[in-house]
Amino acid sequence: MLTKEIVIKTDKLTKKFGDFIATNEITFEVYKGEIFGFLGANGAGKTTAMKMLIGISKPSYGKAQVAGFDVYKQTEKIKKSIGYMSQKFSLYEDLTIKENIQLFGGIYGLSDKEIELKGTGLINKLNLQNEADKLVSSLPLGWKQKLAFSIAILHDPKIVFLDEPTGGVDPVTRRQFWDMIYEAAHHGITVFVTTHYMDEAEYCDRVSIMVDGVIKALDSPGELKNQHNAKSMEEVFIMLARSAKRGE
Amino acid sequence: MLVLLGLPIVQLLIFGFAITTEVRNANIAILDNSKDEATQNIIGRIESSQYFDIDRTVKSSSEIEKAFKTGKIKLVIAFQPNFQNELAHTNKAQIQIIADGTDPNQATTLTNYVSAIIMDYQSELNQQNSVPYTISTEIRMLYNPELKGAYSSVPGVMGMILLLISAMMTSIAIVKEKELGTMEVLLVSPMKPWLVIISKVVPYFIVSLINVATILLLSVFILGMPIQGSLLLLIAETILYIICSLSLGLFISTVSDTQQAAMLISLIGLMLPVVMLSGYAFPIANMPIVLQIISNLVPAKWYIIITKSVMIKGVGIWGIWKETLIITAMTLFFILLSIKRFKIRLQ
Known part of the structure; x- marks a missing residue:
């Protein structure tokens, strides 16, 4: 536990939209191979913070490094080192599974050989052999989400960012989805995940809870429950989020 | 919402103003080497009508095509040389109306206007005179002689x-x-x-x-x-x-x-x-x-x-x-x- 490699490091990272401070001087570190839960109510500033980290939004001030690269100057390098899955299901519905794999593999600069190899592996792992040439739109939502996650880590990124990946998915599929997250983390991929589901927060190695643009708490779920004398993460969250002034 | 409420207003105004094949203020050129009383009279009538703006005068028929290509000229009115003399002595004179046939509808409308103005002038002349004068107009549709749509x-x-x-x-x-x-x-x-x-x-x-x-x-x-x-x-x-x-x-x-x-x-x-x-x-x-x-x-x-x-x-x-x-x-x-x-x- 002493020689933890830091993969994300922020220092007073801030984003303002006019007078509105969406993300207010957040400072935290994420270690290699951990599952980092990034919690907060709607409008707490999670998505804004995440957008700065994945290089599609420029911070107002503060410092941040992702995979060792600066979020101001090295966004191109950051983009190559990360995977991303948004809360909107984000594969091309009008392409087949194989075509989606080829497209995103190509976009992330994999060679045809690698795409063929990894694509086959992915399809076998998800048991989609019979569906590989079918349109993604024909898959049930749970499968789509698993496929989207698999494609997001196809290029072996250092970090994968998941923005509310399990919205609208049934509990069984969610559980299966988390198994995939564990496996990725086991292979050394750092997982940065935002979620609304507090049971999912329990699965994380460490969680941060954002309220009104500020990180109110950051620790392992067990430690947080101890500190707040709570039975579940849900109680911890409600205790912290109650002070929120921003509406939904 | 704004679009839905504003749409009928915009449409009505645009249709009301724009949908008219009537042509006004069309730019035209004049080829008049006679520069006599008769041609000046006709030119004056054309100029004072609301349909035409005389944009330029050209000196020879070779300049006509140039005028069409470079300017926004829709029509050229070319008087024959010695217009008034011919009219006085032979009772006949000729005017050539050359229109830009690239827009067939407009060309037809414009040539009709010019013909009407010339006919007016002719009938006024004939009222004062026992021998009838004939001013014949020859219409040419440049670029599109068949007036294809x-x-x-x-x-x-x-x-x-x-x-x-x-x-x-x-x-x-x-x-x-x-x-x-x-x-x-x-x-x-x-x-x-x-x-x-x-x-x-x-x-x-x-x-x-x-x-x-x-x-x-x-x-x-x-x-x-x-x-x-x-x-x-x-x-x-x-x-x-x-x-x-x-x-x-x-x-x-x-x-x-x-x-x-x-x-x-x-x-x-x-x-x-x-x-x-x-x-x-x-x-x-x-x-x-x-x-x-x-x-x-x-x-x-x-x-x-x-x-x-x-x-x-x-x-x-x-x-x-x-x-x-x-x-x-x-x-x-x-x-x-x-x-x-x-x-x-x-x-």
Whole structure:
């Protein structure tokens, strides 16, 4: 536990939209191979913070490094080192599974050989052999989400960012989805995940809870429950989020 | 909401003002080497009518074609030499009316106006005289002697179809990716944003080119409309216009969040002005001054002028450099505006 490699490091990272401070001087570190839960109510500033980290939004001030690269100057390098899955299901519905794999593999600069190899592996792992040439739109939502996650880590990124990946998915599929997250983390991929589901927060190695643009708490779920004398993460969250002034 | 409430007002005003095939203030040129009382009288009548503005006088018949190519001359009235003498001594004189046949409807209307004015003059003369004078008018439709409708509809259709395909389809395609969330994934990927946009735009560029080829082949081989000028120039200008339309589509995609919005903006913001204000269906010269000014903002107006000049009149780049420059400037403007809006979105 002493020689933890830091993969994300922020220092007073801030984003303002006019007078509105969406993300207010957040400072935290994420270690290699951990599952980092990034919690907060709607409008707490999670998505804004995440957008700065994945290089599609420029911070107002503060410092941040992702995979060792600066979020101001090295966004191109950051983009190559990360995977991303948004809360909107984000594969091309009008392409087949194989075509989606080829497209995103190509976009992330994999060679045809690698795409063929990894694509086959992915399809076998998800048991989609019979569906590989079918349109993604024909898959049930749970499968789509698993496929989207698999494609997001196809290029072996250092970090994968998941923005509310399990919205609208049934509990069984969610559980299966988390198994995939564990496996990725086991292979050394750092997982940065935002979620609304507090049971999912329990699965994380460490969680941060954002309220009104500020990180109110950051620790392992067990430690947080101890500190707040709570039975579940849900109680911890409600205790912290109650002070929120921003509406939904 | 604003669109829904404002739409009938805008439509009514535009239709009310623009839908009239009546032509006013058409620019014409005069060839009068007699400069006698009779010709001055006729010219005076023409000038004082609300239909014509005398833009210039030409000195020889060789200058006539030049006037059509360089200026916005719709019609030339050429008096025969020694007009009054001929009229006095032989009781006969001739006036040639040469109209720009690229717009058959307008050309017919204008020549009718001139003929009527001359007939008026003739009957007034005959009231004072026992021997009847005959002023015969010879009408020539330059560029389009058979007054084929295709000469005006082909450029118009090209201006419309290309804008529709390029601008509307591009904006819808990009906004669709925004809606589905795939655009976000692409922006997070190492692919450069401009490369993402280019790859969205290229298919429609190719579709537009195929359309151009189809339209040109059909108009030459089926409608019998020759391409007088340089085909290369026509294609180059068309590519410029397609790029202009694509950048307009790009801009629309940055201001709309849903596919419906993109479609609505394209249809109302592009189709309506193209049909109404491009000069394809209704002459611009007789619109209210406000609409005339607005019509300058419609890229299709300039493209239609270019196509007509190159295809029908055989004009080279020197005759249309101004229009080319305007479309180029519009293209740059839309691209810069899109980039700016795109950056604001990312911040």
